[in-house]
Amino acid sequence: MSFDWKTYQPLLIPNIPGLADIKVYEQHGGYVQYKKVLGDQTTWTPEAVTNEVKSSGLRGRGGAGFNTGLKWSFMPKPDGGPRYIAANGDESEPGTFKDRTIFEFNPHSFIEGALIAAYAMRITAVYVYIRGEYRSWIRMMEKAIADAYAAGHIGKNIHGSGFSTDMYVHSGAGAYICGEESSLMESLEGKRGYPRVKPPFPAQRGLWGRPTTINNIETLANVPLILRIGAEAYSQIGAKTHPGPLLYGISGHVNKPGVYEFPSGMPIETLIHEVCGGVKGGKKVKAVIPGGSSTPPLRGDQLAGVCMDSDSLRTAGSMLGTAGMVVMDEDTDLVDVLTRIAHFYHHESCGQCTPCREGTGWLEKTLKKIRRGDGTPRDLELLLDICTQMEGRTICALADAAAWPVRYTITRFREDFEARVKTPVHAHA
Numbered sequence: 001m002s003f004d005w006k007t008y009q010p011l012l013i014p015n016i017p018g019l020a021d022i023k024v025y026e027q028h029g030g031y032v033q034y035k036k037v038l039g040d041q042t043t044w045t046p047e048a049v050t051n052e053v054k055s056s057g058l059r060g061r062g063g064a065g066f067n068t069g070l071k072w073s074f075m076p077k078p079d080g081g082p083r084y085i086a087a088n089g090d091e092s093e094p095g096t097f098k099d100r101t102i103f104e105f106n107p108h109s110f111i112e113g114a115l116i117a118a119y120a121m122r123i124t125a126v127y128v129y130i131r132g133e134y135r136s137w138i139r140m141m142e143k144a145i146a147d148a149y150a151a152g153h154i155g156k157n158i159h160g161s162g163f164s165t166d167m168y169v170h171s172g173a174g175a176y177i178c179g180e181e182s183s184l185m186e187s188l189e190g191k192r193g194y195p196r197v198k199p200p201f202p203a204q205r206g207l208w209g210r211p212t213t214i215n216n217i218e219t220l221a222n223v224p225l226i227l228r229i230g231a232e233a234y235s236q237i238g239a240k241t242h243p244g245p246l247l248y249g250i251s252g253h254v255n256k257p258g259v260y261e262f263p264s265g266m267p268i269e270t271l272i273h274e275v276c277g278g279v280k281g282g283k284k285v286k287a288v289i290p291g292g293s294s295t296p297p298l299r300g301d302q303l304a305g306v307c308m309d310s311d312s313l314r315t316a317g318s319m320l321g322t323a324g325m326v327v328m329d330e331d332t333d334l335v336d337v338l339t340r341i342a343h344f345y346h347h348e349s350c351g352q353c354t355p356c357r358e359g360t361g362w363l364e365k366t367l368k369k370i371r372r373g374d375g376t377p378r379d380l381e382l383l384l385d386i387c388t389q390m391e392g393r394t395i396c397a398l399a400d401a402a403a404w405p406v407r408y409t410i411t412r413f414r415e416d417f418e419a420r421v422k423t424p425v426h427a428h429a
Contacts, residue, residue, distance in 0.1 A: 005275060010261040011225055011237075011245045012218070013105050020140065022147040025108040031153055033227040034112050037119055038161035049120040053223060056231035057243045061098075062088055062179075062216030063292065063321045065242065065310050074203040075121045075211050082124040084212040086188060086202075087114055087220060089130040089141075090172055090179035093292035094344060096324035098247035099217040101259045103130070103137040106221070107144035111167070113223030114215075115153060118165040121213060126167040128217075129184050132174045142169050176348035180396045181214040183350070194352045195396035218247055238263030239309035242320070248308065252327035253280050265309040268298075272327055283329040287413065291321020293341050294401030296408035300330075317408070334416045338409045339367040345402035356399035359390040363406055375421040380410060 009015070018024045025031070037044040054069025075083065087110070091099045102110050114126050128145070130138050145167050148154050156164045170188055172178050178187045182196035185207050206212020222244055226234045235243045246264040248271060251257045255277035262275075268288060272279065279285055285300035290308065296318040298306065306316045313320050328337065346360035366383055369375050387403035394400075410417055 005262055005266070005270065008262055012109065012221055012247060013101060013259075013261050019106050020104065020108075020144065022108055022144065022151060025106075026151075029228070030108050030224075031112055031151075033224045034115050034119075034153065035159060037116060037227070038159055038163055041161065046120045046122060049116060049227075052231045053120070053226055056226045056234040057241075058219065058222050058226060058234070059242055059244075059310070060216055061218035061222075061246070061322070063093070063294075063319075065320060068215065068219055068222075071203075071215070072117065072121055072213060074201070075213060076203065078122045082208070082210050083122055084207045084210060085114060085118060085121070085123050085126040086181070086184055086207060086212055086214045087126060087128045087217055088179065088181065088184060088214055089128060089134075089217045090184065091134070091217075091322075092131055092174075092176040092179050092348075093294065093322055093324060094341070095251060095289060095326045096249055096292045096322040097251075098249040098259050098322065098324065100134060100137045101247060102217055102221050103134070103140050107141055108148065109224055110217050110221040111144060111148050111153070113220035114167065115148075115158075115165065116223050116227065117213075117215065117220055119163055123165055123213075125165065127188055127207070128167065128169045129172060129178070129188060130169060131172045131178075138169060138171055145169060175350075176344075177350040177396070177398060180398065183396070184214065185212065192350075194350055195398075197395055239265030239307065239311070241311050242309040246308065246323050249322070249324040250276050250327065251325070253283070253329040253332070254278070254327050255280055265307045265312070268303050268306050268308060268325070271308070271325065272303075276327075279327065279329050281329070283331065285327060286330045286332050287328045287334065287409075289326040289328075289405075290318050290323075292324040293326070293344065294404060295319045295321040296404050297412065299412050302412075334409055334413050335367070335371050335420050338405060339364070339371050341405050342367050342402065345398065349398060349402070353394035353396075353399065355390045355393045356402070359386050359399060360402045362386050363402060367406075370417065370420050373420065373422070377418070377421050379421060380414075380417055383410060 050072045058068045059065045089099050154167050175193050177183045178193040180195050183193040187193045202212040242264050248260045287297045289297045310320045342364040346364040349356045349360045351357040387407040390399040390403045
């Protein structure tokens with residue numbers, strides 16, 4: 001990238017002390033874009049707002065990377081009944097911790113973005129779904145929303161515009177599956193978090209059978225920025241096909257882990273060796289998981305020229321996901337790592353689909369066998385075969401999320417696994 005990351009001025013999480021306070025947020029231009037839209041609804045029709053977001057190129061930050069404005073446009077015309085946004089702050093993917101940075105340091109950017117989205121889609125209520133383990137961040141969001149109500153930004157006939165909407169925080173109960181959009185809706189309705197068969201899609205039949213759009217927290221936090229600088233300027237930030245600022249959550253064997261905001265498309269090696277101060281102890285990079293535990297890992301010797309955007313990572317054989325990067329040094333035991341990941345997905349499978357319910361268990365059981373030293377070369381082929389039986393055969397993508405780390409860790413680090421399995425003793429003829 002042709003810019004100096006050291007001089008980059010953050011746009012989503014600006015360096016402004018106390019920005020979580022609504023008064024500070026408003027002093028620095030907060031809610032101006034929202035009021036601009038409500039105050040000039042002739043220019044800023046709901047369709048105009050949607051088209052502005054669509055032309056900015058903003059893509060979902062929750063993992064799928066779908067064009068946000070295009071997703072909004074799927075909502076049917078109002079029919080007088082309720083319509084909903086479900087804002088996904090579940091953030092249960094191991095290695096992912098960027099949304100809580102917004103909750104803590106700039107919650108009103110998300111609230112303003114969600115309210116603009118509510119206007120664009122004629123939404124009657126926004127439900128902010130946050131994982132139950134985020135207890136302190138839930139309290140932060142509840143306070144921020146209460147302050148926005150008190151300031152007149154949420155409620156009935158907002159700022160005399162004729163537009164009304166409400167916003168609520170809903171606490172999850174710690175189920176990874178509820179990060180999947182249809183499971184999230186089931187949970188919001190008070191049901192068990194089982195994914196729904198599609199179609200119908202949420203825009204046609206979502207929460208309580210009504211039109212619903214699900215957007216990630218970081219996605220919506222970008223919306224005020226798009227209206228402030230314009231879609232054209234926003235589309236020029238970072239990678240052309242996946243533009244805008246991105247929150248990179250970097251953990252593992254680096255000297256300075258944390259959440260860093262930079263334009264999309266940052267080179268992985270720049271993030272590791274410059275932004276994060278390199279690998280601890282000066283060791284080499286063995287593996288990198290680029291976007292949360294479900295994304296295929298890359299070898300350390302694969303990283304040259306690979307950037308954190310969808311196209312670059314797809315070419316390299318992985319995915320951007322949530323930009324939750326996990327860095328592992330040369331001494332990492334990848335059999336241990338993969339067994340731990342497999343345990344997570346086995347534990348978190350909702351059990352609705354047989355390939356996922358049974359397959360995740362077999363993956364964990366077989367990896368534990370290899371880890372104990374009781375595995376054989378045939379077990380490696382068995383693991384890959386189980387992955388094949390799981391991928392693309394279930395209602396939601398959890399089976400794929402469980403299978404991909406196994407498939408790609410074994411195929412890309414085969415030597416690590418072969419070193420841990422016994423060579424079978426062949427009987428003499």
